[in-house]
Amino acid sequence: MNVTLESKDLLILPGGTTWGEEIHQPILERIGQALKLGTIVAAICGATDALANMGYLDTRKHTSNNLEYTKMVCPNYKGEKFYELGSAVSDANLVTASGIAPLEFAMEVLKKIDVFTPDTLHSWYNLNKTHKPEYFFQLMNSIKK
Numbered sequence: 001m002n003v004t005l006e007s008k009d010l011l012i013l014p015g016g017t018t019w020g021e022e023i024h025q026p027i028l029e030r031i032g033q034a035l036k037l038g039t040i041v042a043a044i045c046g047a048t049d050a051l052a053n054m055g056y057l058d059t060r061k062h063t064s065n066n067l068e069y070t071k072m073v074c075p076n077y078k079g080e081k082f083y084e085l086g087s088a089v090s091d092a093n094l095v096t097a098s099g100i101a102p103l104e105f106a107m108e109v110l111k112k113i114d115v116f117t118p119d120t121l122h123s124w125y126n127l128n129k130t131h132k133p134e135y136f137f138q139l140m141n142s143i144k145k
Contacts, residue, residue: 004048005030007038015045015099020053028054040112045099052077061091065098094143103128117142 005011011027011034018024028050035041035056043062048064053074060082064070067083082091087101088108095112097105107125110116116130118125120142127135 003027003030005034005037005039008040009034010040010042010109012109013041013047013050015044015047017046019046019050024050031056034095040093040095040109042095042097042109042112044097044102044105048096051073051074051096052079056094057096058084060094061089062094062096063087063089063098066095067098 002122011031013019013094019028025105027118031051031054033118037089044081048057048062049070051062052064052070053076055076057077057079057107059079061084062079062082063086067085070077070083071080088095088097088104091106092132093112095105095108097108103125107121110121110142111122123135123139123142126132127139
């Protein structure tokens with residue numbers, strides 16, 4: 001695999017049930033170095049278990065679909081004391097999320113890449129979470145500033 005990950009890059013690991021397959025090993029083996037270099041690594045759903053099994057969550061705050069499930073399917077996982085019960089958790093340049101929290105996952109990733117002002121980001125989140133029209137207008141007004 002010929003990929004160079006650097007500081008300020010963003011690597012998103014999507015959810016799914018195939019993370020234990022050999023095809024994913026080359027990218028998983030590069031995650032440790034990417035985290036050290038400052039690459040933003042964002043994993044959701046089954047990808048969090050892949051990170052757990054590789055040891056990348058042993059010393060960082062994180063979440064997943066379910067702690068007990070992660071412990072069951074990840075024999076190498078030793079990060080239980082850093083596990084947080086929440087939809088999405090950020091720790092420095094690492095973002096993890098439950099598979100049922102794609103909006104919260106996106107919110108944490110958007111915070112990391114710093115493309116919106118806090119007002120715009122919160123308006124975007126509230127619009128997508130509630131579908132209330134007032135947040136659309138709030139979002140549009142925040143972009144005009």
